[in-house]
Amino acid sequence: MALKIDLRPGEVLTIGGATIKLVKKSGQLASLVIEADKSVLIDGPKKDQEARHITAGA
Helix, strand or coil: CCCCCCCCCCCEEEECCEEEEEEEEECCEEEEEEECCCCCEEECCCECCECCEEECCC
């Protein structure tokens, strides 16, 4: 099951212990600020099944 949420710039979404804030939206590009404990694994944008793993708080 997928959850679709619409955010306006400045709005904040909390998932588990992570906070996601939409900072800017322009066309098809959105700028997000993600705050989470260092133990939270964040998968970056995926393109052609390729993933970037980002450590929170880094």
